[in-house]
Each structure stands twice: as structure tokens, then as C-alpha cells.
Amino acid sequence: MTAVTARTSALRSRDFRLLLAGQSLSMVTYGAYLAVLSWYAYRLTGSPSASGLVLGAAAVSEVTTLLLGGALADRWDRRSMMILADTGRLVSVLALAVLTAAGHTDLAVLTVCASLVSLFDGLFYPAFGGMVPATVPAELIGSANAALGFVRSVSAVAGPALGGAVYASAGMAAVLGLTAAAFLVALGTAMALRSPPRTLPPAPSRPLRDIAEGARYVVSVPLLVSIPVAAVALLLSEGPTQTLLPRLVEEHFAGGAGTLSLLTTAYGAGAAAGALLYARLMPVRRRAVIVYVSWTTAHVLCAVMALTTWLPGAVALAAVRGLCGGFGFAVWETLLMHVVAPDKLSRVYSVNLFGTKALMPIGFAIGGWLGAHAPAATVIACGQLAGAALMGSLLLVRRIRTVH
Structure with a gap:
């Protein structure tokens, strides 16, 4: 082929x-x-x-x-x-x-x-x-x-x-x-x-028991232990960023909705390019390392974007950040589907989404509170660097690095 x-x-x-x-x-x-x-x-x-x-x-x-x-x-x-x-x-x-x-x-x-x-x-x-x-x-x-x-x-x-x-x-x-x-x-x-075909024999569903079993499974698989770490990283980074990005646009670029749309469009275009890049490269080894390097890089790029006052540079950084994020996400989803047992895949997805969505409102609140006491650029950059540190810390775990 x-x-x-x-x-x-x-x-x-x-x-x-x-x-x-x-x-x-x-x-x-x-x-x-x-x-x-x-x-x-x-x-x-x-x-x-x-x-x-x-x-x-x-x-x-x-x-x-x-x-x-x-x-x-x-x-x-x-x-x-x-x-x-x-x-x-x-x-x-x-x-x-x-x-x-x-x-x-x-x-x-x-x-x-x-x-x-x-x-x-x-x-x-x-x-x-x-x-x-x-x-x-x-x-x-x-x-x-x-x-x-x-x-x-x-x-x-x-x-x-x-x-x-x-x-x-x-x-x-x-x-x-x-x-x-x-x-x-x-x-x-x-x-x-x-x-x-069914992956489980017909049996009465016991949702609470099944949810608990799924949570235990997440904790038992080395790669999946990173899910709660990633959720906290998103809380610290994306919550403040989404909350304060409009103010950052106003303060750094004297812009409005059009400038904000330009940055978000650049990010989306970069993420689409990242998915296409994955389709071209299709890595099959060291995929866990690739995921966390990509996401760590995306956090660092966002921190740099928050600190720059040159709009073309910020747009370029947003696009490359999107590329790293989109590429890492495509690798992550494929890795999940190869590593996770088929009869537990939906529960792992639900735990993954739950951690992100349940904690994000807290991130919004933290971003709003910090934004009232510090410049938007400082809050966003610090949050993104904290996210980068958490993502990068996963690369120190040998059981995660060896996942292919």
C-alpha cells in the first residue's frame, strides 16, 4: 500500500x-x-x-x-x-x-x-x-x-x-x-x-459499577494516567486564555472582534493543517512522546503569542500552535483506539471529556479573578507555561515514554 x-x-x-x-x-x-x-x-x-x-x-x-x-x-x-x-x-x-x-x-x-x-x-x-x-x-x-x-x-x-x-x-x-x-x-x-459485533455478552447494565470499573481501568493503564494531568493543564492554561483573549487583543493590538476572529481562524487553520500533517506522516513509534512534545510546544507557543505585541507574529504563532495541537490530538485519538480495550473505549472517552469539561468552568473563574489583578498577557503566559510544565512532566515517566 x-x-x-x-x-x-x-x-x-x-x-x-x-x-x-x-x-x-x-x-x-x-x-x-x-x-x-x-x-x-x-x-x-x-x-x-x-x-x-x-x-x-x-x-x-x-x-x-x-x-x-x-x-x-x-x-x-x-x-x-x-x-x-x-x-x-x-x-x-x-x-x-x-x-x-x-x-x-x-x-x-x-x-x-x-x-x-x-x-x-x-x-x-x-x-x-x-x-x-x-x-x-x-x-x-x-x-x-x-x-x-x-x-x-x-x-x-x-x-x-x-x-x-x-x-x-x-x-x-x-x-x-x-x-x-x-x-x-x-x-x-x-x-x-x-x-x-458486541464486545460484551448481553447482561443487565449497572451504570455506577461500569463507571467505577472504567475509572479503575484508566488508573491501571500507564498512558491513561496522563488524562487527569492533561485536564489540570487545560484548566490552568485554556481557561484563562479563553477568558482573557479578548482583553489581550484590545490591550496589545488595539483590536476588536475582527482581530480576535483572525487569531482564532489562524489557530483553526493550523489545527486542520496538523491533522493533514498526521495523515501524511502516520507515526507508529514513540507516539506517546510525540503527543506530549506536540502539546507542550503548543502551550509554549501560546505563551509567546500572549507576550508579543506584533500582530502578524501573533497570527503566525497561533497557526503553528494550532498545527502542534491538531497533530498531537490526531496521534492521541489513534493511540487510544489502539491501546484501550474495545469494551472500555467509550468509558475512557467519557472520562477524558469529563475531566476537561468539568474543570474548565473553574479555569474560566480563575482566569477572570486573576485578570482583575494582573495584565491579561501575564496571566495567559503564566497559565500556558504551567500547562507546558505539566505536559512536559509526563515525558519524565518511563511507563508513558515507552508506549508506542
């Missing part, structure tokens, strides 16, 4: 093509929905606290079901879990679209519907993560993750742009209708997938 064929051969799998097609569309439109959700909450009430209420309620809802979603996806049929979750998200978004078009949406309705969407997100993501390796042969998992990583990164740029354009021209109901249509397509593609 040639290098070019190996990089694209996952697309030859019927099930993976269906999975990618459905999720590509829903990722873009869901990004559009998330981009305007807080703005719509603000416009409904005129209060900035309304945005925090809606986003906070949605975040809590997703965290609530993540671990349960991982336990159920490992015990039940993952395809059925995806169908259930997509149905729930479709109904919730469609109901909100109808109410919004009819002029009956208030803050309470918006909060409830957004929370329901996120509740089903917590059930969807672990099932989806466990389903990916079931759609391609083991030797093509890397190719599949490269394609998904590219789509994810492009969606992170295209989604907000689409959301802003549709919202400005047609309003929130149109954004919601577009999102619902994409969930309908994703539901159809999920229903067309072939169910993989």
Missing part, C-alpha cells in the same frame, strides 16, 4: 464515509449554533448574565451525562446510542426553532432547550468515539482519525462564520432550523451504519 493510499483509504469504508458525512455537516452547523447561542441569550434579556446562565446550564447538563454515556455505550450497541442521542438533539433543537420562529422563546425556554441538547451530547460523544474504530480495519484507524481531525478543525472555523452570517441575515430561528436539518442527516447516516 502506497503512502498516499494509506492516508486516504479510510474513506473507502462505506460505514466510515457515512459516519464522516453525517458528522461533518452536524459539526459545522452545531458550531454555528454554539457561536450565536450566548449572543441570542443576551439579546433576549439585555443582560450579560443571561449568556452565562445558558452556557453554564448547558455545560452542567453535558457533564452530568458524560460518564453515564460512556458506561452505556460500552455495554449497549453504540450505533443505537448514537441514534438515540441524535434523535434527542434533533427534537430539542427543532422545538426551540419552532418556538423561536413563533416568538415564544424567553430565557427559561432557551435555557431548558439548550440544556436538553447538551444532555444528549453527553450520551453521543462517548458512543461516537467508540464507534469510529468499528467502521474501519485496525490498520486504517489513523487514516480515519486524520479525516475526523481535519473536519473538526475546519468546523471550528466555518461553524462560527456560518452562524454569524445566517443570524445576521435571517435570525436565530434560521440558525436553529439549519442545525436541526443537519441533525436529521446525521440521524439518517447513523441509522444506515452496520452495527459492530
Whole structure:
């Protein structure tokens, strides 16, 4: 098999093509929905606290079901879990679209519907993560993750742009209708997938026991012990960065929303390039080392970006940071699918996501508090360097360095 064929051969799998097609569309439109959700909450009430209420309620809802979603996806049929979750998200978004078009949406309705969407997100993501390796042969998992990583990164740029354009021209109901249509397509593609063979014999599901078993498994596998370390690194680095980046743009570059969009677009484009770079290189040795070197470098680059006052340099640093992050993430996901036992993969995904999402609000709060007492550049740089130190410390653990 040639290098070019190996990089694209996952697309030859019927099930993976269906999975990618459905999720590509829903990722873009869901990004559009998330981009305007807080703005719509603000416009409904005129209060900035309304945005925090809606986003906070949605975040809590997703965290609530993540671990349960991982336990159920490992015990039940993952395809059925995806169908259930997509149905729930479709109904919730469609109901909100109808109410919004009819002029009956208030803050309470918006909060409830957004929370329901996120509740089903917590059930969807672990099932989806466990389903990916079931759609391609083991030797093509890397190719599949490269394609998904590219789509994810492009969606992170295209989604907000689409959301802003549709919202400005047609309003929130149109954004919601577009999102619902994409969930309908994703539901159809999920229903067309072939169910993989069961990895566990039929047995009554005991979610609490299964969650505890998954947590013990994470602690027992050398590579997976890094998950809580990475979660703390993200708390210290990304929480303050996301909170204070708008102020940094104003203070260092005398810019506004356009400058902020330029930096985030550069990061997204870099992440997409990182996924493509992984598709080209497909490393098979020392992958744990590659992951943590890539992520450590990304943290350092962000710290340097926060300290520079030259906008072209900051944009270039954001792009290279995205490349390192996107490349490391593609390697990480492939490594998980090769290292983790198939019957525990969804639970590992749920623990991974839970640690990140549950701690991130704390990171936002820390960033806001520190930003009131120190310059944004200082807070962001210190947080990113702390994240780099934690990520780099994982390279000192021999049991992690030897994971291939």
C-alpha cells in the first residue's frame, strides 16, 4: 500500500464515509449554533448574565451525562446510542426553532432547550468515539482519525462564520432550523451504519459499577494516567486564555472582534493543517512522546503569542500552535483506539471529556479573578507555561515514554 493510499483509504469504508458525512455537516452547523447561542441569550434579556446562565446550564447538563454515556455505550450497541442521542438533539433543537420562529422563546425556554441538547451530547460523544474504530480495519484507524481531525478543525472555523452570517441575515430561528436539518442527516447516516459485533455478552447494565470499573481501568493503564494531568493543564492554561483573549487583543493590538476572529481562524487553520500533517506522516513509534512534545510546544507557543505585541507574529504563532495541537490530538485519538480495550473505549472517552469539561468552568473563574489583578498577557503566559510544565512532566515517566 502506497503512502498516499494509506492516508486516504479510510474513506473507502462505506460505514466510515457515512459516519464522516453525517458528522461533518452536524459539526459545522452545531458550531454555528454554539457561536450565536450566548449572543441570542443576551439579546433576549439585555443582560450579560443571561449568556452565562445558558452556557453554564448547558455545560452542567453535558457533564452530568458524560460518564453515564460512556458506561452505556460500552455495554449497549453504540450505533443505537448514537441514534438515540441524535434523535434527542434533533427534537430539542427543532422545538426551540419552532418556538423561536413563533416568538415564544424567553430565557427559561432557551435555557431548558439548550440544556436538553447538551444532555444528549453527553450520551453521543462517548458512543461516537467508540464507534469510529468499528467502521474501519485496525490498520486504517489513523487514516480515519486524520479525516475526523481535519473536519473538526475546519468546523471550528466555518461553524462560527456560518452562524454569524445566517443570524445576521435571517435570525436565530434560521440558525436553529439549519442545525436541526443537519441533525436529521446525521440521524439518517447513523441509522444506515452496520452495527459492530458486541464486545460484551448481553447482561443487565449497572451504570455506577461500569463507571467505577472504567475509572479503575484508566488508573491501571500507564498512558491513561496522563488524562487527569492533561485536564489540570487545560484548566490552568485554556481557561484563562479563553477568558482573557479578548482583553489581550484590545490591550496589545488595539483590536476588536475582527482581530480576535483572525487569531482564532489562524489557530483553526493550523489545527486542520496538523491533522493533514498526521495523515501524511502516520507515526507508529514513540507516539506517546510525540503527543506530549506536540502539546507542550503548543502551550509554549501560546505563551509567546500572549507576550508579543506584533500582530502578524501573533497570527503566525497561533497557526503553528494550532498545527502542534491538531497533530498531537490526531496521534492521541489513534493511540487510544489502539491501546484501550474495545469494551472500555467509550468509558475512557467519557472520562477524558469529563475531566476537561468539568474543570474548565473553574479555569474560566480563575482566569477572570486573576485578570482583575494582573495584565491579561501575564496571566495567559503564566497559565500556558504551567500547562507546558505539566505536559512536559509526563515525558519524565518511563511507563508513558515507552508506549508506542
